[in-house]
Amino acid sequence: MHSKTLFAGLFAIASFGTVSCAPEGERGASKSFAGSNLYFLHALPKAEQKTYVTTLASHGVKVLRLWVTGLKAGCQKGSNLNAIPQLETTVGQYDTTVLKALDDTLKLLHENNIKAIISPHNANALGGGSAECDAYCKKYGAAANFYSSAAAKADYDARIRTILNFKSPNFGNKPWKDLREVIWAIDLQNEPLITNPEKAAANDPDDWVCGRAGEMRKELGTSNILVATGGIAGSHYCCDHEFNLIEKALRCDALDILSVHSYMSKASDWAYFITGAKSVLRTANQAKKLVMVEEWGVAVGNQDNFEKQVKVFNDAGIPWLYWQFVPGKDGSQSGAPANCGYDSYEIGLNSPKGNIGDAVRAANRATANQTWVL
Numbered sequence: 001m002h003s004k005t006l007f008a009g010l011f012a013i014a015s016f017g018t019v020s021c022a023p024e025g026e027r028g029a030s031k032s033f034a035g036s037n038l039y040f041l042h043a044l045p046k047a048e049q050k051t052y053v054t055t056l057a058s059h060g061v062k063v064l065r066l067w068v069t070g071l072k073a074g075c076q077k078g079s080n081l082n083a084i085p086q087l088e089t090t091v092g093q094y095d096t097t098v099l100k101a102l103d104d105t106l107k108l109l110h111e112n113n114i115k116a117i118i119s120p121h122n123a124n125a126l127g128g129g130s131a132e133c134d135a136y137c138k139k140y141g142a143a144a145n146f147y148s149s150a151a152a153k154a155d156y157d158a159r160i161r162t163i164l165n166f167k168s169p170n171f172g173n174k175p176w177k178d179l180r181e182v183i184w185a186i187d188l189q190n191e192p193l194i195t196n197p198e199k200a201a202a203n204d205p206d207d208w209v210c211g212r213a214g215e216m217r218k219e220l221g222t223s224n225i226l227v228a229t230g231g232i233a234g235s236h237y238c239c240d241h242e243f244n245l246i247e248k249a250l251r252c253d254a255l256d257i258l259s260v261h262s263y264m265s266k267a268s269d270w271a272y273f274i275t276g277a278k279s280v281l282r283t284a285n286q287a288k289k290l291v292m293v294e295e296w297g298v299a300v301g302n303q304d305n306f307e308k309q310v311k312v313f314n315d316a317g318i319p320w321l322y323w324q325f326v327p328g329k330d331g332s333q334s335g336a337p338a339n340c341g342y343d344s345y346e347i348g349l350n351s352p353k354g355n356i357g358d359a360v361r362a363a364n365r366a367t368a369n370q371t372w373v374l
Contacts, residue, residue: 027367032317034363035063036325042101043071043081052327057112059357060364065117075340078328088135091155099166106182107170115184122190129195143195148206157215164219177223187230188212194234200243213254231261250287259294267304270312293320297345300332306354314362317369
């Protein structure tokens with residue numbers, strides 16, 4: 001997530017030579033789906049994890065996006081977290097405590113027929129973003145070095161291999177790369193290039209995006225876990241920060257899913273960029289790529305509320321994951337704890353800010369624009 005402001009736009013690239021285009025109005029053979037991001041789910045006490053997951057499952061949620069991230073103990077978005085160490089406090093030295101915690105969460109998801117997207121690293125932690133400077137930030141300095149350095153690319157590829165080859169205690173000691181029954185997709189990173197929009201504007205001159213996708217696909221081997229972009233350069237807004245669908249991603253054979261991240265104030269802005277003049281569906285269909293809204297959120301002060309905005313996605317048949325349905329109270333609810341890391345987009349499970357159940361059920365009823373296999 002990009003935490004600076006509310007945004008107003010996305011973008012689409014107009015042509016791809018001889019690649020044929022399916023119109024954005026054409027429907028696939030599957031139903032759409034919906035879910036949520038919750039980067040701290042694995043740090044919740046077990047009973048709270050279970051309540052959260054079973055509640056979302058009862059609404060029909062199909063996918064949750066989890067992060068390979070350490071967390072400090074304390075209040076976060078209405079919940080009290082247990083401390084989880086980072087996978088790497090020094091680059092190349094791995095503490096798999098976080099993977100074990102996530103593995104327990106994956107077991108819970110599997111028991112409730114929910115699939116996971118795994119986000120293996122947060123680009124906002126590379127310096128200049130919304131997260132604390134991490135091991136890569138400390139080793140390589142400026143985020144630009146992380147994306148351009150051959151050594152940094154090799155270090156990051158090693159991190160991905162460690163994650164994909166982690167042997168699951170809950171799934172018969174199988175490596176995560178073979179857990180297609182619960183891991184549906186893996187992001188390249190959360191919001192790659194968000195700290196370096198000039199690189200995204202230049203169509204990724206270091207070939208970080210497709211290069212990492214290729215290495216990831218090589219490590220996955222015959223696994224049919226999908227590879228997603230994770231929201232290139234973060235949230236989109238018109239007209240100078242429109243990078244989720246850069247051309248190199250559209251043409252990258254190793255990428256399956258183009259992840260859209262954006263935060264709009266009005267439903268009409270979403271409509272313009274989902275099915276209108278700058279339709280991401282049209283762009284993705286033209287490139288023969290899947291596209292989903294992997295992050296979106298509604299702040300209390302937005303012009304249009306949750307119900308109006310989510311209707312755009314469900315009417316278009318594009319899958320979506322909200323940022324974030326939270327297990328505790330959201331910041332708009334009476335009695336919400338102070339100093340608890342709210343960003344104003346959260347919706348509590350019982351919050352009047354948005355009817356989660358109705359929105360998810362509408363997604364599940366909608367015929368998808370593209371064909372999805374969960």
